[in-house]
Amino acid sequence: xxxxxxxxxxxxxxxxxxxxxxxxxxxxxxxxxxxxxxxxxxxxxxxxxxxxxxxxxxxxxxxxxxxxxxxxxxxxxxxxxxxxxxxxxxxxxxxxxxxxxxxxxxxxxxxxxxxxxxxxxxxxxxxxxxxxxxxxxxxxxxxxxxxxxxxxxxxxxxxxxxxxxxxxxxxxxxxxxxxxxxxxxxxxxxxxxxxxxxxxxxxxxxxxxxxxxxxxxxxxxxxxxxxxxxxxxxxxxxxxxxxxxxxxxxxxxxxxxxxxxxxxxxxxxxxxxxxxxxxxxxxxxxxxxxxxxxxxxxxxxxxxxxxxxxxxxxxxxxxxxxxxxxxxxxxxxxxxxxxxxxxxxxxxxxxxxxxxx
Amino acid sequence: xxxxxxxxxxxxxxxxxxxxxxxxxxxxxxxxxxxxxxxxxxxxxxxxxxxxxxxxxxxxxxxxxxxxxxxxxxxxxxxxxxxxxxxxxxxxxxxxxxxxxxxxxxxxxxxxxxxxxxxxxxxxxxxxxxxxxxxxxxxxxxxxxxxxxxxxxxxxxxxxxxxxxxxxxxxxxxxxxxxxxxxxxxxxxxxxxxxxxxxxxxxxxxxxxxxxxxxxxxxxxxxxxxxxxxxxxxxxxxxxxxxxxxxxxxxxxxxxxxxxxxxxxxxxxxxxxxxxxxxxx
Numbered sequence: 001x002x003x004x005x006x007x008x009x010x011x012x013x014x015x016x017x018x019x020x021x022x023x024x025x026x027x028x029x030x031x032x033x034x035x036x037x038x039x040x041x042x043x044x045x046x047x048x049x050x051x052x053x054x055x056x057x058x059x060x061x062x063x064x065x066x067x068x069x070x071x072x073x074x075x076x077x078x079x080x081x082x083x084x085x086x087x088x089x090x091x092x093x094x095x096x097x098x099x100x101x102x103x104x105x106x107x108x109x110x111x112x113x114x115x116x117x118x119x120x121x122x123x124x125x126x127x128x129x130x131x132x133x134x135x136x137x138x139x140x141x142x143x144x145x146x147x148x149x150x151x152x153x154x155x156x157x158x159x160x161x162x163x164x165x166x167x168x169x170x171x172x173x174x175x176x177x178x179x180x181x182x183x184x185x186x187x188x189x190x191x192x193x194x195x196x197x198x199x200x201x202x203x204x205x206x207x208x209x210x211x212x213x214x215x216x217x218x219x220x221x222x223x224x225x226x227x228x229x230x231x232x233x234x235x236x237x238x239x240x241x242x243x244x245x246x247x248x249x250x251x252x253x254x255x256x257x258x259x260x261x262x263x264x265x266x267x268x269x270x271x272x273x274x275x276x277x278x279x280x281x282x283x284x285x286x287x288x289x290x291x292x293x294x295x296x297x298x299x300x301x302x303x304x305x306x307x308x309x310x311x312x313x314x315x316x317x318x319x320x321x322x323x324x325x326x327x328x329x330x331x332x333x334x335x336x337x338x339x340x341x342x343x344x345x346x347x348x349x350x351x352x353x354x355x356x357x
Numbered sequence: 358x359x360x361x362x363x364x365x366x367x368x369x370x371x372x373x374x375x376x377x378x379x380x381x382x383x384x385x386x387x388x389x390x391x392x393x394x395x396x397x398x399x400x401x402x403x404x405x406x407x408x409x410x411x412x413x414x415x416x417x418x419x420x421x422x423x424x425x426x427x428x429x430x431x432x433x434x435x436x437x438x439x440x441x442x443x444x445x446x447x448x449x450x451x452x453x454x455x456x457x458x459x460x461x462x463x464x465x466x467x468x469x470x471x472x473x474x475x476x477x478x479x480x481x482x483x484x485x486x487x488x489x490x491x492x493x494x495x496x497x498x499x500x501x502x503x504x505x506x507x508x509x510x511x512x513x514x515x516x517x518x519x520x521x522x523x524x525x526x527x528x529x530x531x532x533x534x535x536x537x538x539x540x541x542x543x544x545x546x547x548x549x550x551x552x553x554x555x556x557x558x559x560x561x562x563x564x565x566x567x568x569x570x571x572x573x574x575x576x577x578x579x580x581x582x583x584x585x586x587x588x589x590x591x592x593x594x595x596x597x598x599x600x601x602x603x604x605x606x607x608x609x610x611x612x613x614x615x616x617x618x619x620x621x622x623x624x625x626x627x628x629x630x631x632x633x634x635x636x637x638x
Contacts, residue, residue: 053531073534074543080535086528090550100536103546148532155536 004029004159004191005050010059012042012049019045020056021215027159027193027208032185034194034206038238042215043195047161050193051080064158074105079157083164085148087136094132096147097122100155122154126184142173149181153188160185162194166201178205199239203227211235233274233356242276242354243324249273249357257320258298263353270356279327281352284314284336287343297347300324302338314338316346382608389601394420398596409602425599430587433498434568437583440499441506441567446560448507449514450552453522454544474512478572481505486576496579505573510566514559521555553625561618565611 007025011018019042027033037043048054050061052073061069068076088096098119101109109115123129126146131139136147145165152160165181166174182205185192196202202209203223211219211226219231230236233244247256254261254275261275277296291297300316303323310331316324324346328336338344388398393408394417411417415424452470456463485505489496496502529551533543549556571585582590588600 051531051535053534072540073531074537074539076535077537078535080532082528082532084526084528086526086532088529088533088547099533099546100538103533103542104537105539105542106537151532151536157535 002029003027004064005193006060006062007050008060008062010046010049010056010061012045012054012056018215020049023059023215023217025210025217025220027191029191030189031207032182032192032194032205033208033210034196034202035210035212036196036199036202036238037212039197041212043197043212044163046212047080047163047193047195051078051161052076053080077158079152079155079160081148081152081160081162081165083167085144085168087144087147087151089136091136092132093128093134093136093139093143093147094119094123096136097150097154100151104155118154122150125153125187126150127180141169142177145169145177149184153184153190156188157190159191159193162192164196165194166196174201181205199241203239211238213238229268230276230354231268232270233272233276236274236276236354236356241279241327243279243282245275245322247273247275249355254355254357257322258318261298261353262296262350263355264351267355267357273357274355276354276356277348277352279313279325280311280329281348282324282326283347284326284328284338285345285347287345289345289347291345291347294350295347296350296353297345298324299343299345301343302340304340305338316344382604385601385604388598389605391598393417393598394422396598398598398601409597409599410606412599413602413606422597422599425588425591425603426582427584427587427603430582430584433581434584437498437503437506438564438568440503441510442560442564444507445510445514445563445567446556448511449518449559449563450556452511452515453518454548456519457522457527470515471512473508474510478509478570479576481508482573482576485573489577496577498574498578498581498583500579502574502578502583505577506567506570509570509573510563513562513566517559517562518552518555521552525552554622557618557621557625561614564614 003026005025005027007023010020010023010025012020021042023046035043035046045054049056052068052071056069059069060067063076063078088099091099098115101115101118109118123132126149128143128146128150131143136144139147145168149165162181166177169177178201181192181194194202194205196205203226206223209219209221209223209226210217211230213232213234219226219235221229226235227239227241230239230242233246236242236244245254245256245258245261247254247261249255249267250260252260252262254263254267254273256275263275267273287299289297298318300318303315303317305312305314311327311329314326314328316326318324326346387402388400389409390405390407391398391402391409392404392406393412396403396408408417412422413425456467482505485501486496488494489501494501525548529547530540530543533547534540538546569585570583571589574583574586578586588603591600
């Protein structure tokens with residue numbers, strides 16, 4: 001698959017702050033890419049640089065084979081969907097969607113019949129039929145989202161950037177829009193770059209997931225790889241499904257405040273050493289239970305648990321005060337009742353642990 | 358003091374304020390209906406009549422009181438106010454647009470612009486007259502005075518537009534660019550319609566300030582008088598109620614102008630609502 005967008009060594013600073021610190025990036029054609037990063041990691045800046053709203057200090061941006069570093073935004077053919085939608089408040093839904101086709105500098109549509117057909121096709125594609133004449137203040141958040149998307153897609157950009165497009169929607173609508181966004185993208189056949197701070201959204205939507213950490217791309221891969229083999233403790237932390245222990249490599253394991261923790265295989269290279277075990281790989285047993293040879297076991301005091309419907313998340317306090325989280329899927333076993341302030345053994349298989357050193 | 362006492366006190370204060378504000382205007386309006394030509398600008402009203410209004414338009418038999426020399430002055434002032442309005446509003450909008458991004462020296466430029474409305478009019482007027490004389494430029498209401506009117510009203514238009522742009526969400530412009538629309542067309546199709554209510558306010562400011570500008574015009578306008586100067590000229594001889602009649606008419610004209618402004622404003626605000634109402638009907 002050929003790359004539609006390539007960034008090399010892109011740097012953007014605001015005063016002393018390096019918002020983008022040498023971004024290297026290559027995005028495939030016709031795919032859904034999600035970009036995960038905590039707030040302040042430079043996600044929005046990266047999108048704005050790609051769109052041309054901000055000029056990077058250095059580095060090259062190649063888009064479909066051309067260097068677009070000095071091309072103004074309206075000549076890049078890259079669509080942008082804003083978090084706040086940024087609909088034109090003085091135009092109706094129909095006119096919002098027709099705006100780009102009528103007013104664009106290159107190849108504007110002057111044939112009213114053709115325009116009407118394109119706009120109506122797009123309106124039915126995103127499911128807005130019947131709302132054409134409404135003002136943008138007279139539609140709901142989900143509908144605004146669709147207008148913003150339709151307005152962009154109807155101009156047939158080669159790529160669409162979405163800046164936390166689901167952030168302004170309520171949870172129910174967010175889940176529905178996820179699958180709709182994917183479907184709409186497949187029908188249009190362009191690359192979507194979807195920025196989000198939610199790890200579940202990033203994993204659910206992206207064919208490729210990029211993780212941004214401290215102004216750099218920390219990892220790029222498919223959802224499964226990112227989730228199961230995060231390449232650094234920082235990535236593991238964003239995924240919000242790993243217990244992390246800091247420490248250092250030692251004979252026969254990884255030395256932490258909890259003692260020597262065993263693992264199998266080779267540790268991954270990373271700047272800050274850490275030991276990671278997934279929430280759902282841990283077994284809770286009565287304190288003092290014996291562990292088998294291929295297991296690692298520590299002890300902790302039960303604090304509280306949280307019922308999420310399909311799973312129960314139990315929180316334990318370890319001896320050094322660190323909170324340890326365990327996720328038990330209810331399809332596997334019935335929820336057990338743990339007593340607060342009582343000690344339990346927490347065990348996992350050596351082979352499930354990830355070690356960064 | 359209890360709450361109702363405060364309310365009463367504020368009510369009295371507001372009433373007094375309004376009386377002081379509009380009292381002179383009411384007195385003028387009443388005196389303009391004095392009988393003529395023998396009735397003067399004082400109470401009591403000898404007899405109610407519309408004589409002075411007729412006198413204004415030359416509909417009365419000739420008398421010792423000369424008609425008010427305003428017809429040319431009115432035309433000049435109108436045209437001058439229109440020209441000033443157009444130029445100041447364009448300058449105000451473009452300057453405010455420039456100030457949306459910080460540029461080198463923007464602080465200095467800001468104060469230089471605002472200075473135009475701060476310096477005393479007499480000084481600027483006199484200064485302009487001296488400069489014009491030195492350089493051998495003839496003074497005219499459409500030349501030297503026009504320049505001063507623009508210098509005076511431009512800061513008002515600029516400040517109005519600055520406030521409007523302050524609350525403007527520029528992501529709609531970025532959205533337009535990302536749809537392939539050039540910045541110039543984006544300004545025309547997106548930015549301008551959204552800031553239009555502010556532009557109307559800026560126009561109103563510039564027009565009214567220029568229309569009754571006196572001190573700057575006094576020194577800079579040369580021999581053809583604008584309306585405020587023409588009216589002032591009649592005071593130096595003897596005041597007759599025809600001036601009051603004219604005052605009432607100009608006030609009515611100002612109200613008409615304000616109404617047009619209100620209607621235009623209402624239309625641009627209500628557009629979105631109208632679309633919604635049609636949809637529901």
